[in-house]
Amino acid sequence: MTVKIGIPRALLFHNFIPYWKTFFEGIGAEVVISGLTNKAILQDGLRLSVDEACLPVKVAFGHVEHLKNKADYIFIPRLVSVFPREYICPKFLGFPDMVRQNVQGLPGVIDNNINMYRRESDLYRQFFEIGSLICGNPFKIALAIKKAGDAIKRFTARVESGLRPDRAIDSSYSEDGPAGRKDTTVAVIGHPYNIYDSFINIGLLKRLEDAGINVLTTDNVPEKEVNDHVAHLNKKLFWTLGRRMVGAAYHFLESPGISGIIHVASFACGPDSMTGELIERKARRIGSKPYLNLTLDEHTGEAGIVTRVEAFLDMVGTKEQAARC
Amino acid sequence: MIGFIGLDVGSVSTNIVFLDDEGRVRESVYLRTNGRPIPAVQKGLKQISRLVPPRTVIRGVGATGSGRHLAGIIAGADVIKNEITSHATASSRLVPGVRTVLEIGGQDSKIIILRDGIVADFAMNTVCAAGTGSFLDQQAARLNVQIEDFGELSLKSSSPVRIAGRCAVFAESDMIHKQQMGHDLPDILAGLCEALVRNYLNNVGKGKDISGPVVFQGGVAANLGMRSAFERALKKEIVIPPNYDVMGAVGAAMLARDYVSRGAPTAFKGFGAAETDFRARSFECDGCPNFCEVVELSESGAVIARWGDRCGKWSNSVPQIACG
Numbered sequence: 001m002t003v004k005i006g007i008p009r010a011l012l013f014h015n016f017i018p019y020w021k022t023f024f025e026g027i028g029a030e031v032v033i034s035g036l037t038n039k040a041i042l043q044d045g046l047r048l049s050v051d052e053a054c055l056p057v058k059v060a061f062g063h064v065e066h067l068k069n070k071a072d073y074i075f076i077p078r079l080v081s082v083f084p085r086e087y088i089c090p091k092f093l094g095f096p097d098m099v100r101q102n103v104q105g106l107p108g109v110i111d112n113n114i115n116m117y118r119r120e121s122d123l124y125r126q127f128f129e130i131g132s133l134i135c136g137n138p139f140k141i142a143l144a145i146k147k148a149g150d151a152i153k154r155f156t157a158r159v160e161s162g163l164r165p166d167r168a169i170d171s172s173y174s175e176d177g178p179a180g181r182k183d184t185t186v187a188v189i190g191h192p193y194n195i196y197d198s199f200i201n202i203g204l205l206k207r208l209e210d211a212g213i214n215v216l217t218t219d220n221v222p223e224k225e226v227n228d229h230v231a232h233l234n235k236k237l238f239w240t241l242g243r244r245m246v247g248a249a250y251h252f253l254e255s256p257g258i259s260g261i262i263h264v265a266s267f268a269c270g271p272d273s274m275t276g277e278l279i280e281r282k283a284r285r286i287g288s289k290p291y292l293n294l295t296l297d298e299h300t301g302e303a304g305i306v307t308r309v310e311a312f313l314d315m316v317g318t319k320e321q322a323a324r325c
Numbered sequence: 326m327i328g329f330i331g332l333d334v335g336s337v338s339t340n341i342v343f344l345d346d347e348g349r350v351r352e353s354v355y356l357r358t359n360g361r362p363i364p365a366v367q368k369g370l371k372q373i374s375r376l377v378p379p380r381t382v383i384r385g386v387g388a389t390g391s392g393r394h395l396a397g398i399i400a401g402a403d404v405i406k407n408e409i410t411s412h413a414t415a416s417s418r419l420v421p422g423v424r425t426v427l428e429i430g431g432q433d434s435k436i437i438i439l440r441d442g443i444v445a446d447f448a449m450n451t452v453c454a455a456g457t458g459s460f461l462d463q464q465a466a467r468l469n470v471q472i473e474d475f476g477e478l479s480l481k482s483s484s485p486v487r488i489a490g491r492c493a494v495f496a497e498s499d500m501i502h503k504q505q506m507g508h509d510l511p512d513i514l515a516g517l518c519e520a521l522v523r524n525y526l527n528n529v530g531k532g533k534d535i536s537g538p539v540v541f542q543g544g545v546a547a548n549l550g551m552r553s554a555f556e557r558a559l560k561k562e563i564v565i566p567p568n569y570d571v572m573g574a575v576g577a578a579m580l581a582r583d584y585v586s587r588g589a590p591t592a593f594k595g596f597g598a599a600e601t602d603f604r605a606r607s608f609e610c611d612g613c614p615n616f617c618e619v620v621e622l623s624e625s626g627a628v629i630a631r632w633g634d635r636c637g638k639w640s641n642s643v644p645q646i647a648c649g
Binding site: 041 | 447616
């Protein structure tokens with residue numbers, strides 16, 4: 001019987017799913033992914049998680065709860081570091097432990113460390129260990145890791161060409177879809193689990209696209225571009241996601257084709273409060289692009305988001321009109 | 326004559342204004358929403374209909390505020406606009422050259438930064454309602470002070486007490502503590518104004534370049550204590566425009582005027598809308614695990630609008646009105 005691996009559609013899902021899925025399928029497992037976040041998932045997440053956690057972590061609890069009866073193993077790796085000399089948020093490190101403590105009736109849990117702090121090549125050994133839990137054939141595991149590496153490279157190339165990760169995951173998505181034809185482009189900066197989860201951001205990206213706006217996100221900015229922009233900071237940003245957000249925002253602030261920037265933050269997120277500040281200060285110094293900060297929380301109502309986004313788009317629109325006159 | 330109507334349906338107040346052909350504010354009505362926006366809008370329409378000169382043709386209607394969609398459907402609005410744009414429009418036209426708008430309403434507060442007449446930046450209060458009108462209301466009621474006298478009384482203070490304004494709950498316990506220590510009522514009220522202003526500037530106005538002319542509007546601008554606390558904190562003169570309490574409605578009416586000036590006919594349903602039987606009900610859709618709370622509005626028994634669903638299953642199944 002095929003082993004079923006459950007992967008929650010939460011946290012770093014949008015960053016790594018092509019790798020994870022290809023890898024597990026390569027060693028003969030079947031991958032089960034939890035559905036899109038909905039109210040039931042959120043409610044379960046709120047019930048199961050500790051109060052101090054941020055909304056994305058609470059949502060991730062809900063996804064685990066909804067997967068636990070559908071898979072033989074839940075894959076929630078302990079994400080320590082995904083870039084040399086950088087860290088992922090400590091709540092991610094503790095996530096597998098919090099899940100084990102709070103979620104009843106779990107199947108097997110695969111929570112091996114993913115830690116590339118020392119060197120990127122450590123990833124190979126870590127996935128080899130994960131593969132050995134399920135598959136006895138070392139050649140098959142090695143091949144699966146190789147394929148997974150290729151898959152993530154293809155995915156990154158698609159995303160860096162301007163496709164949204166949530167669409168790039170879907171290999172059938174055609175790149176010359178509705179995007180890319182509009183006059184106005186707005187950059188959305190935020191953690192992937194906030195900006196691609198349309199439930200917790202109350203349909204932000206769709207709202208923008210429906211308003212005739214082309215959307216680019218943090219993930220569309222190539223790594224090199226990000227690093228060139230953060231290189232001027234006084235101190236190295238050692239949170240991977242924070243560094244990417246700041247670098248991408250700085251890049252967009254200097255791109256003539258971008259009409260405005262929306263920063264999406266989680267309430268109670270430490271790094272967000274700082275990266276938000278870094279971005280806002282630069283946006284204000286440059287002064288030419290409208291900037292909006294949206295803070296998401298479980299209490300976030302539709303009205304609050306809609307009003308802010310509408311006002312932001314009015315600001316973008318009048319600015320462009322004034323520039324044309 | 327011809328004229329324009331602006332509706333601002335907020336959490337605490339519902340405001341309706343009548344603008345003449347030139348865009349001047351002729352009449353205004355300020356009502357409490359009392360948690361029931363439909364009757365509030367209808368009552369407001371009725372009151373304003375008595376105030377407008379006979380044989381006036383309403384050429385355009387604009388709606389704003391958190392109840393703008395509801396109000397827009399009931400009255401038949403040509404423009405349904407968010408509060409930021411509406412407030413900014415009104416102040417930039419009534420106070421030429423304005424660079425900062427401080428607006429404090431019932432449940433929210435905002436700051437709008439304008440440069441050369443256009444919005445350059447804005448912010449609204451986040452998860453916290455400390456520093457909004459309803460908190461002042463609530464504290465005035467607790468201290469047995471009429472909200473109308475609040476400002477006047479606080480100006481009598483000689484040394485305002487220091488109150489923690491970070492959170493409404495803590496501010497209240499801090500005030501109770503100060504009152505039990507024997508501090509004077511005016512000093513406590515003035516201290517509360519200072520705390521709210523501090524909270525507003527740190528939270529909503531965080532990092533914004535507040536340069537003059539500074540306009541203070543919204544219902545709370547009626548409170549002289551708040552005005553003077555802002556003046557002390559910003560060390561700037563604060564302009565309170567006439568009609569400061571209905572600026573959102575004024576802006577919405579101005580936007581409606583702009584909109585119909587391009588030749589569009591108005592969608593206004595007439596003042597008869599005040600007499601029509603509008604009913605709203607809500608239900609939980611069980612079509613998917615989102616369990617959206619759908620609101621359904623009907624006019625004389627026929628469903629005219631639905632909203633609140635994420636997927637559009639309900640809202641798209643009734644004819645939509647155009648949003649300007």
